[in-house]
Amino acid sequence: MTAEVLLQGIVSGLLMGFVYALIAAGLSLIFGLMEIVNFAHGEFLMLAMFSTYWAWALWRLDPVVSLPLTAAALFLLGFATYHGLIRWVLGAPMLAQIFATFGLAIFLRSAAQAIWGVDFHLVKDPLVQGRISLGGLFIGLPQLVASVGALLAFISLNWFISRTEAGLALQATAQDRQAASLMGINTERMFALGWGIGAACVGVAGALLTIFFYVFPDVGASFALLAYVTVALGGFGNVPGTLVAGVVVGLIEVLGGLLIAPALKYVTVFVLYLLVVLWRPQGLFGRF
Amino acid sequence: MDRPGGEVLLDVRGVTKRFGGLVANKDVSFQVGAGELVGIIGPNGAGKSTLFDLLTGFQPADAGEVLLDGRRITRLRPDEISRLGVARTFQKLKPFTQMTVLENVMVGAFQKTADPARARSQALDALERVGLADKAEAHARVLSTGQRKRLELARALATQPRLLLLDEVTGGVDLRSIPGLVALVRELNAAGTALVVIEHNMAVIMDVSRRIVALHLGEVIADGPPAVVGRDPRVVEAYLGQAYVR
Amino acid sequence: MPRALTLTTGLVGLALLLAFPLVFTLPYPRDVMIRIFLYAMLATAWNVLAGYCGQISLGHAVFFGTGAYTSTVLVKTLGLTPWAGMLVGAALAVALSQLIGYPVFRLRGHYFAIATIAVGEIVQTLMINWDWAGGARGLFIPIDRTGSLIAFQFRDKQVYYYIALGILLLALWVTRRIERSRTGYYFRAIREDQDAAASLGIPVARYKQRAMAVSAALTALGGTFYAQYILFIDPESVLPLSLSILICLIAVLGGVGTLWGPLIGAAILVPLGEMTRIYLGGTGKAIDLVIYGFLIMVISVIQPGGVMALAQRGRRRTG
Numbered sequence: 001m002t003a004e005v006l007l008q009g010i011v012s013g014l015l016m017g018f019v020y021a022l023i024a025a026g027l028s029l030i031f032g033l034m035e036i037v038n039f040a041h042g043e044f045l046m047l048a049m050f051s052t053y054w055a056w057a058l059w060r061l062d063p064v065v066s067l068p069l070t071a072a073a074l075f076l077l078g079f080a081t082y083h084g085l086i087r088w089v090l091g092a093p094m095l096a097q098i099f100a101t102f103g104l105a106i107f108l109r110s111a112a113q114a115i116w117g118v119d120f121h122l123v124k125d126p127l128v129q130g131r132i133s134l135g136g137l138f139i140g141l142p143q144l145v146a147s148v149g150a151l152l153a154f155i156s157l158n159w160f161i162s163r164t165e166a167g168l169a170l171q172a173t174a175q176d177r178q179a180a181s182l183m184g185i186n187t188e189r190m191f192a193l194g195w196g197i198g199a200a201c202v203g204v205a206g207a208l209l210t211i212f213f214y215v216f217p218d219v220g221a222s223f224a225l226l227a228y229v230t231v232a233l234g235g236f237g238n239v240p241g242t243l244v245a246g247v248v249v250g251l252i253e254v255l256g257g258l259l260i261a262p263a264l265k266y267v268t269v270f271v272l273y274l275l276v277v278l279w280r281p282q283g284l285f286g287r288f
Numbered sequence: 289m290d291r292p293g294g295e296v297l298l299d300v301r302g303v304t305k306r307f308g309g310l311v312a313n314k315d316v317s318f319q320v321g322a323g324e325l326v327g328i329i330g331p332n333g334a335g336k337s338t339l340f341d342l343l344t345g346f347q348p349a350d351a352g353e354v355l356l357d358g359r360r361i362t363r364l365r366p367d368e369i370s371r372l373g374v375a376r377t378f379q380k381l382k383p384f385t386q387m388t389v390l391e392n393v394m395v396g397a398f399q400k401t402a403d404p405a406r407a408r409s410q411a412l413d414a415l416e417r418v419g420l421a422d423k424a425e426a427h428a429r430v431l432s433t434g435q436r437k438r439l440e441l442a443r444a445l446a447t448q449p450r451l452l453l454l455d456e457v458t459g460g461v462d463l464r465s466i467p468g469l470v471a472l473v474r475e476l477n478a479a480g481t482a483l484v485v486i487e488h489n490m491a492v493i494m495d496v497s498r499r500i501v502a503l504h505l506g507e508v509i510a511d512g513p514p515a516v517v518g519r520d521p522r523v524v525e526a527y528l529g530q531a532y533v534r
Numbered sequence: 535m536p537r538a539l540t541l542t543t544g545l546v547g548l549a550l551l552l553a554f555p556l557v558f559t560l561p562y563p564r565d566v567m568i569r570i571f572l573y574a575m576l577a578t579a580w581n582v583l584a585g586y587c588g589q590i591s592l593g594h595a596v597f598f599g600t601g602a603y604t605s606t607v608l609v610k611t612l613g614l615t616p617w618a619g620m621l622v623g624a625a626l627a628v629a630l631s632q633l634i635g636y637p638v639f640r641l642r643g644h645y646f647a648i649a650t651i652a653v654g655e656i657v658q659t660l661m662i663n664w665d666w667a668g669g670a671r672g673l674f675i676p677i678d679r680t681g682s683l684i685a686f687q688f689r690d691k692q693v694y695y696y697i698a699l700g701i702l703l704l705a706l707w708v709t710r711r712i713e714r715s716r717t718g719y720y721f722r723a724i725r726e727d728q729d730a731a732a733s734l735g736i737p738v739a740r741y742k743q744r745a746m747a748v749s750a751a752l753t754a755l756g757g758t759f760y761a762q763y764i765l766f767i768d769p770e771s772v773l774p775l776s777l778s779i780l781i782c783l784i785a786v787l788g789g790v791g792t793l794w795g796p797l798i799g800a801a802i803l804v805p806l807g808e809m810t811r812i813y814l815g816g817t818g819k820a821i822d823l824v825i826y827g828f829l830i831m832v833i834s835v836i837q838p839g840g841v842m843a844l845a846q847r848g849r850r851r852t853g
Contacts, residue, residue, distance in 0.1 A: 037644040088835045094643050095590060096838035099786055099830050102779070107827025114820040225655060228648045236645070267659050270652040277649060278637040344733060370735035382730035384723055386791075395723045398716045399735040407716070447734055 006258065008137055013254030014247060015139070015147035021246025022150040022205045023223060024230035025157055025239050026198030032174040032237030033194040034090060039101040040081070042224025043108035044199050048074050048206025049215045050112065053121050056210075062127040063211045064145070071203040078199025082192045090191075105224075112217040121215040128211055142212035153204045157197070158240060170194055174237060222266070226253070229273045233283050241285035248272075296358075297322045297451055297482050298374075303342055303352035305335075305506075312338040314506040315352070320451065320484055325477045327497030327514070328486045331527055334503040336486045337379050340453050344376050345369045356451070371399065375449035377440045379456045379486075383428040389415065389439055390424040396446030414442040418472060434465040441472070452476065454485045458492055470496060494518060502526070551699060555692045564695055568763070570804045571698035572756055577785040577796030578705040579752035584782070585791035586709075586718060587745035588725025589639070590647045592778050593654030596634075597750040599661065599773035600627040601757025606673050606767055616686035620758040627754035631746040639742045642728070651775065658773040672768025675761055686762045694763050701759060702797070705752050709793055712748070721745055725791075783830055789842025798841050 027041050038044075048070050055066040081104065089100045131140045161167035172180040173190040181187045213219070226249055234245030249269055256268025276284065298320040305313040313335045320326050328336050341347040343354055345366040354362045361369050375396075384392050393411035394404070401407050415421040418438040423431065431439060437457070444452060457473060458466050470492055477483050487493040493500065494514040502510040502517055504526040510517045517523055555564050576598065584590050604626050605619030614622075638649045662670045678685035688694060712718045720741050723731040732738050761767050784803050789795025803826075810822035837843050 096834040099834040103830025110820045110823035281640045366732035367737045382727045384726035396734045402716045
């Protein structure tokens with residue numbers, strides 16, 4: 001375990017952390033709006049990755065080129081999910097809400113498996129490839145681009161919710177639904193918008209990941225778990241908080257793998273999560 | 289300040305609660321004697337419900353002490369405080385919606401007995417007292433607001449408390465039902481239960497209380513018999529503004 | 535339903551179940567029934583914590599695996615009879631459940647569900663990497679050629695049927711006892727509104743832990759039974775998230791928070807799974823999950839109370 005390997009790991013963890021943060025941001029946004037955890041978030045990611053892959057396989061569109069399309073497609077998916085499913089369980093008991101998105105997750109994942117099989121797919125020869133050397137450290141260009149892209153998307157999201165009228169309306173709805181509607185904000189539209197944007201975030205993340213990551217029906221599962229932990233760590237509903245949490249999760253994942261055992265890298269993340277929760281149930285920055 | 293006659297049941301001493309920069313309760317002190325009926329008034333935001341949360345263990349106080357029968361209850365959990373004989377209702381009602389009216393009250397009765405049959409009969413007694421016995425088998429979710437208030441009251445009564453904290457008796461209740469509820473509160477007090485009642489309806493609270501504690505911006509600004517407090521210039525100012533202080 | 539009618543129906547039903555393997559002697563229908571009993575029992579156990587007490591655990595496979603691994607390891611290392619191993623497994627599951635509950639019960643709602651997923655993943659990953667206990671390759675239960683009661687292995691597979699039925703009846707009996715007692719009322723109060731429950735003197739954390747303990751113990755019994763029936767266990771078969779989800783699904787489909795819901799759910803879902811597997815051939819694995827997923831969504835929207843709630847609504851309309 002040299003300092004170099006450790007440093008390499010830290011950089012790698014940091015980079016992935018931004019991607020986790022973006023995925024988690026969408027989840028956090030949705031929860032903040034209506035206190036529903038989208039248990040199908042991993043499957044949204046999986047679909048974004050498949051969409052990117054097929055755009056490449058069928059039409060030779062490079063992931064970075066098809067990114068806007070993927071984001072738009074996922075926005076529509078989120079929108080449709082709200083109107084087709086979520087709208088009907090808004091007032092239902094929590095169990096019903098959990099199972100609604102859980103059912104969607106199982107449905108999407110199995111459908112993907114039934115349609116596309118269990119094989120792993122990989123985009124070959126993407127526009128972004130190779131690696132660069134920064135002060136003795138090697139950083140894969142795809143990972144760097146994905147990370148920077150995710151960070152930019154995250155910053156844009158944050159700018160959107162804090163500086164634009166629609167974004168502020170979203171925040172208002174999240175903080176106090178009744179007050180927001182009394183102020184003339186159409187909460188239905190806000191919910192649908194929230195789902196659309198939340199899914200679009202995952203769309204961007206998925207497109208970026210497809211540059212270098214294998215695509216298969218179960219791929220969403222592990223990302224989803226890390227995303228839930230990231231959101232819970234940062235505090236449900238706190239979008240800026242997920243950036244810090246994402247980086248923490250990314251670092252712990254890598255360091256756990258390096259310092260303890262590669263097979264246990266997820267375990268380290270989860271154990272960390274449970275420890276944080278023991279100390280602060282609402283996460284690092286959350287309001288309960 | 290009027291001192292209650294008889295033994296002191298609840299002794300609130302210098303209780304303070306801050307939420308970030310907002311001071312919800314500042315150095316609040318007052319006493320409640322055994323069997324007394326104390327009303328708490330104050331404009332919105334005066335810190336009344338927060339005070340109840342502090343007294344019943346739902347929020348930790350930043351400073352001060354609360355004593356029940358001379359025993360410190362400040363750091364105790366809500367269920368521990370309940371088992372010491374303090375019951376409360378909530379401003380935002382919390383019925384157990386998937387259970388029947390009777391089952392709701394049985395949950396309260398079970399504090400004093402583990403036997404379902406006895407809990408059942410105690411619960412029916414409590415329902416009789418609040419006038420809901422005929423609705424025993426109805427599901428809690430079909431009740432009107434006034435009925436839900438009675439249900440929550442019955443549930444609290446089933447724990448056989450010495451001190452009952454009522455958060456809003458008449459809020460959201462239709463006018464016709466108010467006299468019945470007020471009479472009920474009087475009956476409970478007459479039977480020996482000490483009551484602390486938060487209430488916005490001035491006519492009701494002034495009529496029913498032996499003593500009134502007035503809160504404004506988290507502080508106690510008056511504590512005494514209704515007639516005295518009603519004329520206190522600070523109370524008038526808090527509710528109606530400077531212009532009305534004569 | 536009048537009491538006499540319920541009692542008669544119950545006895546007739548029980549008699550039918552007892553006679554079943556004597557009439558249908560082929561192994562396949564018996565195997566399906568055993569699996570219905572097992573899943574119904576697991577769902578009934580889950581129901582105590584999630585249905586009655588409202589704590590939605592999505593990591594219950596942990597307790598199943600604890601039962602399976604404990605009795606198996608004890609058989610292999612000490613030659614201990616699996617019956618004793620079953621009890622040890624249940625005790626270990628209870629201990630584990632209390633350990634898990636301590637941090638995790640501080641969370642509410644969705645936070646809690648996610649934490650249980652995390653716990654499940656942790657345990658599965660640990661077991662995959664624990665080579666002494668078989669690791670990813672799993673463990674084979676040594677075959678006892680005499681097929682004796684002590685060894686909990688039987689030449690005559692019918693015995694497994696009756697044991698599975700027995701464990702299911704035990705779980706149902708425990709649930710019924712709890713339902714009618716103070717504990718049952720307290721569980722439901724906690725499910726409805728924790729704060730109101732606390733204000734009535736209920737020590738919420740203590741009762742949640744109790745629900746967890748009962749649920750874990752029963753689930754572990756099923757784990758040992760599974761190990762002795764299949765004679766092979768590995769993390770993939772006794773600890774996966776998919777098993778935790780399946781248990782929930784069964785309970786939700788039938789009617790969460792009701793006594794008979796989990797059994798009804800199992801009686802529907804297990805045969806349904808079999809049929810999709812048979813008629814949809816090789817791709818059956820994914821298709822039946824597609825159907826499950828769709829089913830869950832539909833149930834959650836239309837009738838979160840499951841089949842039991844549908845039946846009650848029907849009864850109210852005709853009654």
